[in-house]
Amino acid sequence: MISFNKLTKALFRDKVRVVNTFVSMEVVALLTGVVLAFFSSSKGSSFSAGIFAITFTISFFASVIMFFMLTVRQERVWTRNFYRLIPVSSSKFYLANLGSVFLNYLYFGIAQVLLLLIFNISGLISSFKYLDEIVKTLSEAKFPYQVIFSAILLIFIMVIFIWIFVTLIHLIVESISTFLPTLHEKIYRVILYVLVSFVVLKIAGYISNVSNNLFVEFTTSLDKADVANTAAASMLMASGYFTIAVIFISFINVFLLKKWVETDPRSI
Amino acid sequence: MDNLLVIDQLTYKRNMRVLLSDVSLTIPTGSIIGLLGDNGAGKTTLMRLIAGAATNYQGSIILDGEVDKTTIKGMVSFSEQLSGASNDARMGDLAKFYDSIYPEFSMTNFNLLAKNFDLNLKQKLSQLSKGMRRNFVISITLARRARLYLLDEPFDGIDSMKRKKIIENILTWMPDNASVIVSDHHVSDIANLLDQVIIIKDRTVVNQIAADKIREEYNQSIEEYYESFYKEENDND
Structure with a gap:
């Protein structure tokens, strides 16, 4: 292998x-x-x-x-x-x-x-x-290196998050569409993409709200006078939140790939 | 002779349709098998399932004692493996990709096969005629030292001279411990190659028989024997 x-x-x-x-x-x-x-x-x-x-x-x-x-x-x-x-x-x-x-x-x-x-x-x-x-x-x-580092880290993780999020929606639609009739498949797919995106975004929004509350509690406990450290800590926490989301979604994606997503028979 | 491939009660549904129903068969090691059937009978679907392109089936596929799909993928060389490759890719680059991915891919063998088919490896897939594309697919497929080769309609759109060349190459490059399943509906092209015939009709296997038995016991050509399974339908048409 x-x-x-x-x-x-x-x-x-x-x-x-x-x-x-x-x-x-x-x-x-x-x-x-x-x-x-x-x-x-x-x-x-x-x-x-x-x-x-x-x-x-x-x-x-x-x-x-x-x-x-x-x-x-x-x-x-x-x-x-x-x-x-x-x-x-x-x-x-x-x-x-x-x-x-x-x-x-x-x-x-x-x-x-x-x-x-x-x-x-x-x-x-x-x-x-x-x-x-x-x-x-x-x-x-006092150049805020910690802010720059945290910002770069957050950007990297967000980029990965967007990719795996797109994959999640794609794989869910692929999995569901194998159970639908081939007649009008394109129409079904468009509807599915809209529906799945809506549902996934709703769930993500809910989880985001919960974590946002934790995030606010955390940042208010920090020393407001130290702006650079507060900003860096906020971004690091956001990076941690996105990393957890990336890992969680990746588990779902791998599961879908392994169990449900097949290659496209039309490409043969 | 040992059985290389054992398929038991294989049923596969997709898009609310049954594409294969209760398929059971065995393929001996070192044999060339003709998978014969009309368009839509289930030949390509069966090959897709064996190759590991589809996963949601019932029943079992055992290749050389292995049931793990990843392991089986490494033992099967499927002629439709190139589907989905970028049309902008050059044949030489695709061969290099194969060389880097598949440990059992032989670049030397591929180059010999490509030379035999007069392929210009600098050409892009989009620049190839149907026949040239088929030749490239056969070269890539046979350049892997696999246990099972799945050739899905390898002669489709190919003139008779090229067909002979493909057949010649299959016989030359097939390893001794490997088996080949060739699907086709132009039976006469491959009849002389075959050790066994599997006839697939209405999404299930209706018969598996040795080629010699057809000739000696039934005194029929493989084509006549195969057509007899579809005769009733044709008479009704």
Whole structure:
């Protein structure tokens, strides 16, 4: 049987082609943006600021589109023979697919940071003369590293949470639709997606309310004067809450994959 | 001869329809079996169940003494395993994917098979004709050293020269301890290959018989024998 690492690597490579193609297209868009910024800056505005605004906007939209594309790629894997006939346990398969999507998005994120740095190099170089001043200001203001760390952790966990939440809805719909007649199947599926999303969101909302009350109690007990620590603690607690939700939903997803979700016979 | 595959009282329902009903059969090791039946009789469904693509069935599927679905997946090479692969993927990349996933996949064998079929591995799946796609599927399927090969209508849309080549490759590359189940409704193409015939009709197995017995005892060709099961229906039409 294939190891988890090998499977994750293979599934990563399977998806990375999409990321590479998309990043290549993004570079073309960024180059076009730089040319546009060059012409608009000649009318008096700052060239560096113009480039930063354009590249940041392109990168933001690219990140949203990439997130959507990877979600679609992730969901395809659950119902295709090509992937589901790989001889691995459902839990290993689930984690490897989720891991490969996450690593691809991380890879895409690193590419975004590099692209932003490269395309804004002139602005960065010109800001070097203020480097001493920036460092001094940051050290005087006690740079809130704990807040940054907590925020990044929360973002990572929320991204994973969204992916597994989409998977949950997809797998529930797949499981139920095998019991419905094939006649008007598309209509049934649309209705099912709406219904399942509504029910799952209702349940999630209820659990969220309960945990939110605990969350408020916890944060009010903290020292309000220490804003940075309070913010960091709040975000860490939210991360913990989402981690528990991720684990719980993942158990349901693996169960559905193992017991109910079959490959799509129409793809044959 | 030992039995490689034992299926007992297999029933499968999906979308409020019975797709297989009370199927029982045994496949000996080292044999080539023809799974014959009309469109919609249940041939592909039976192969899907053996391969592990569907799970909600009643009854049992035992392959070489194993009942665990994950273990069975590792022992079966199914020609529909490629369904769901991205059409933008190049054949060479898909072979590399197989090589990284399946320990028993032989890249050397795959390259030889691909060469035999004149496949250009740089081509994408979307660029292939039906025949080329079939050849690629056969190459990928046979390049795995499996215990059981499931070839679902491998000659569909293929000209007679290519059919001969596929048959030649099946015989060359099939390991001694493996068995092959070939489904088809063009019986004459595969008749000479077969050790046994399984006839599937109305979602159940109606007969399993040795090919020699059909020829010697019934003095019929496999095609005639198979068609006799559908004769009544055709006469009524």
